[in-house]
Amino acid sequence: MLEAAFESDDVDELRDSYLGGACHALALAVAERTGWDLALVWAARGRRTEIAHAMVVVPGDEELYLDVGGIRGLPExxxxxxxxxxxxxxxxxxxxxxxxxxxxxRGRHAHRRFGEIGPELAQHAAETADRIVAALVTELKSGSAPRP
Structure with a gap:
């Protein structure tokens, strides 16, 4: 899906950004545009648990998620x-x-992986979400939406 919405050079940069700490901004922007629910992934190692990722839940299939990588399952x-x-x-x-x-x-519940979403990040996430949603709509209309 991303290949259809972005230049190939942009895809790598977007993946680095939205898998490296800004995923929550993109998930919020996509959810705002689609009305879909959000989900979080926590990674537990021993007694330590950390937030790992934010994504959007694909309606009708609670095992599929939409993030910067497109529609995919948790293993991917x-x-x-x-x-x-x-x-x-x-x-x-x-x-x-x-x-x-x-x-x-924010506040005492703030998690270091999810930083505050400033205006620049919010704008970038909104523009990225617009392109992802447009590509998703195109794929759904053509009947070729990806399935893991």
Missing amino acids: ILDDLRTDPDEEEAIIEGPVGPERIHALT
């Missing part, structure tokens, strides 16, 4: 996040609303 997302299933347990929290993600960006 975890692979992109370099989460080792032998060492870390992935825990899905969801569906959640935007307020849950915002709570993870």
Whole structure:
């Protein structure tokens, strides 16, 4: 899906950005445009649990998610996040609303992986979400939406 919406050079940059800490901004922007629920991935290693990723839940299939990599299942997302299933347990929290993600960006509940979403990041995430949603609509109309 991303290949249809972006130049090939842009795809690598977007993946780095939205898999490397800005995923919550993109997930919020996509959810705002689609009305779809959000989900969080937590990675547990021993007694330590950290937030790993934010994404949008694909309606009708709670095992598919939409993020910067397109529509895909959790195993592919975890692979992109370099989460080792032998060492870390992935825990899905969801569906959640935007307020849950915002709570993870501020106050005593702030999580270091989910920084505050400033105007520049919000604008970039909005533009990226517009292109992802447009590509998704095109694929759904053509009947070729990806399935893992």
